[in-house]
Amino acid sequence: MTTLDTDRRLADARPVITELIDEATVESIAGEAWISLVGEDEVLVPLPGELPADVVSSWVDMVGPWTGSVVLTTGRQTAEDLSRALLRESAPEVLEEEDVVDAFGEIANVVGGSVKAVLPGHSALSLPSVGTPPEVRNPVDVCRIDVLWRGAPIAISVQGALPALGTPGTTV
Amino acid sequence: MKILIADDSRVMRQIVIRTLRQAGFDGHDIVEAEDGRDAYDKVKSESPDLVLSDWNMPNMTGIECLEALRNSGSTVPFGFVTSEGSAEMRDKAASAGALFLIAKPFNEETFADQLSGVIA
Numbered sequence A: 001m002t003t004l005d006t007d008r009r010l011a012d013a014r015p016v017i018t019e020l021i022d023e024a025t026v027e028s029i030a031g032e033a034w035i036s037l038v039g040e041d042e043v044l045v046p047l048p049g050e051l052p053a054d055v056v057s058s059w060v061d062m063v064g065p066w067t068g069s070v071v072l073t074t075g076r077q078t079a080e081d082l083s084r085a086l087l088r089e090s091a092p093e094v095l096e097e098e099d100v101v102d103a104f105g106e107i108a109n110v111v112g113g114s115v116k117a118v119l120p121g122h123s124a125l126s127l128p129s130v131g132t133p134p135e136v137r138n139p140v141d142v143c144r145i146d147v148l149w150r151g152a153p154i155a156i157s158v159q160g161a162l163p164a165l166g167t168p169g170t171t172v
Numbered sequence B: 001m002k003i004l005i006a007d008d009s010r011v012m013r014q015i016v017i018r019t020l021r022q023a024g025f026d027g028h029d030i031v032e033a034e035d036g037r038d039a040y041d042k043v044k045s046e047s048p049d050l051v052l053s054d055w056n057m058p059n060m061t062g063i064e065c066l067e068a069l070r071n072s073g074s075t076v077p078f079g080f081v082t083s084e085g086s087a088e089m090r091d092k093a094a095s096a097g098a099l100f101l102i103a104k105p106f107n108e109e110t111f112a113d114q115l116s117g118v119i120a
Helices: A003-013 A023-038 A076-090 A097-118 B010-022 B036-046 B062-071 B087-096 B108-115
Strands: A055-063 A068-075 A129-131 A142-149 A152-160 B002-006 B029-033 B050-053 B078-082 B100-103
Touching: A023 A076, A023 A097, A023 A142, A023 A152, A055 A076, A055 A097, A068 A076, A068 A097, A076 A097, A076 A152, A076 B010, A097 A129, A097 B010, B002 B010, B002 B036, B010 B108, B029 B036, B036 B050, B036 B062, B050 B062, B062 B078, B062 B087, B087 B100, B100 B108
Parallel strands: B002 B029, B002 B050, B050 B078, B078 B100
Antiparallel strands: A055 A068, A055 A129, A068 A152, A142 A152
16 A cells, blocks of 8 residues: 555545534534633624624644634624723723734634534644634535624634645645 | 732733632732743742643643642642643643643633632
8 A cells, every 4th residue: 555545545534523513512612612701791693794804813723633723713803802801901901912812812722622622532732823814625624603792793613624735836 | 828820821811810809719919920931930939829720831831830840849739720621631630730620611610619629
């Protein structure tokens, strides 16, 4: 057997995320994170909304039997509002970018940690990142929910990192 | 009591401090550390009575900090407050000498349950 054959067999054996978690579970995980971090009365309404042009994402990566990322995407203003809600009385008058990176990243960390806990086997979780998220590599390997928080849209996507996307000049 | 809170997220440190207060643990002296290395150094310099630490942090993780502390002879009571709540992580934490592991997301009831026998 060639290395390529072995790689293909391993890839075939890997489950896609929809075999491991469903939208209702992601919604429940996110809802609990919101109540704990954002506030007891802060609910996520499971309705899609149109994301604005200026969006920001926070995410954590997971490596294990399933490998991918848990990505939260929302408008920049909503990310700032979330950061203020987390900081409450310690929120500064003018939010620094650092505060948004910290707060919005921490929400991804908590949601990602809970997603990891329901997936089978051992996985490693990365520190959170904020910015432009990893691309969706395989549309089948995605479990996404769209919710509204205080009327503003937020997308939460649990998305696989495999198989690797082709890069210009190579074939997959 | 002096309580050391270690988390690389300033926001999460604020939330932990707030939740301690909401759980009824008021009036304690709080020291903050921004990663495991900082926590290790502050256990040595500040002599806290309890450490509440995140798991995943840059420079030195929470579990590395706990192991380093125990290897150095420190017996400071140490618990995790972390998004790593799996059974495997709980076992690992207990084996290294942690008193408890509070998984994020948490609330004041979780804090009250876990800390009532620990914080005087």
